Amino acid sequence: MAGETAQHAADGPVPPVVRLRDVSVRRYTTDQVILDAVDWTVRPGEHWALLGANGAGKTTLLRLLGALMHPTTGSVEVLGATLGRVDVRELRAHIGHVTSAQRVPEDLGAHTVVLTGHTGTVQPLWRMYDQRTRERARELLAELGIKELADRPYGVCSGGQRARILIARALMADPALLLLDEPFNALDLPSREDLIEAVHQLAEGRPHLATVTVTHHLEELSPAIGHALLLREGRVLARGPVGEVLTGERLTACFGRPITVARREGRWAAWSGRSGSTPPPPAG
Template identity: 80%
Template sequence: MTPSQPSEPPSPTARPSGLQRPEAGRVIAALTGVGVRRHTTDQVILDDIDWTVRAGEHWALLGANGAGKTTVLRLVGALMFPTVGAVEVLGHRLGRVDVRELRAAIGLVSGAQKVPQDATAHTVVLTGATGTVQPLWRKYDQATRERADELLAELDCKELADRPYGVCSGGQRARILIARALMADPSLLLLDEPFNALDLPSREDLIDALHRLAVGRPELATVTVTHHLEELSPAIGHAVLLRDGRVQALGPVAEVLTGERMTACFGRPIEVSRHEGRWLARSGPVEVVRAV
């Protein structure tokens, strides 16, 4: 988006000015001493959050309902500002940068996204180039249309190109939305409960697609919000546990996703196991839990 044309959407697949492709290991997003309060009730939503995401890292963000996961995702996605503390995304501090440029370099996938149900999968992916709900046909050249085809193929749903989005299954919709999010060639991909309401085959198809994406795009950083360890692909290497707006644990998955820490986070006894890169969590009776 240029200063002389503030109402125009960004050019298809063009990277915003000042936002360069991050080098491997470079900081993509950083939260320092971040707190968020609801102004109307003074309720603490997040408290003293410190967290850094680097290029090529794949994070899981876990916690019970109301733990603050979506708020953290909105901060990293430049969709809101903290009450206190600092949020830096792609080298720019929120409050000192045009967040519209930042958002153009961040891919977001959420079930709350508005998508025309009668639009074909190819059309839905095309709208990711302009960041719009409805397609802006004059903005899409042949290269942009071909890129949409390539992304559908990368997410293993090329055969859905001409199918209306509204008749696609939940798993197919999730992969179409990921392809859409990748149209702007983002450095950061945020996935807000992408497995919600998926059946087992659809869940596994999506996990496979995300794993391939991580392998094929080594510079891409991802953050996945989920309630279930079973939904984590083998590519997930780091995790954050949130409880009541505070970080319970963060770091490499082997250190964070333990029975002890999951029990403390969710408030009930949880057993955790791992097999060939995939996780399994099961819970026992609530009354066994000790106070923490």
């Protein structure tokens, strides 16, 4: 992968981080269509929100981006490599994937959990971690604002702290693409806001990193999110700059009920209720 990237740089512009062309996924046992004719391009430095109702196909789409499955038809290119023509194990080493369902031994300290991102293992492989690697793990904890958790067992950390530990772990491989699968799930308001700020600063400090965040709530989007894709029943309903996609009309079509959208200082709010009802303003 590194050689491919260097060759692209020598030949011309850096290619998209992700390019999907007419991608469909069907469940073989039932022939159910999960994704249908999806086209999507993500470029370096872009930050995307992926939204849709339960069952819309978000998880399947994220698995394609993470090189965890192949499409039934169509072409999926990730980091310049086409799925089906590349060793996916090598490709996955350049993709950061964070999900709250990630298996992590709860007795491991936060620093050790981050270290395991270097080897892509659940348990630490101590012989593989030199002093520079250990220092990098501490630097990432500091970057995510949780350096004081280095020796705290993962199992006693809060949900928000766990999310930031997992992001730091994913960054150990210095990925070009970071996939965040509902990272705000079950967080209280302070933890959510801390994580949003951490993700925002991460995006600002890494200009070439591309991210895709799956969420159900517009309030969870950081100001760094510049693009959005809406999925409905496996098809792309809309994609592009957030100002064009995250509208009341399009979200109403996406979720199947009237939705009103507001935006203030880069933060979003969405609600559905009686005509004329007004929610609290979004955070500044």
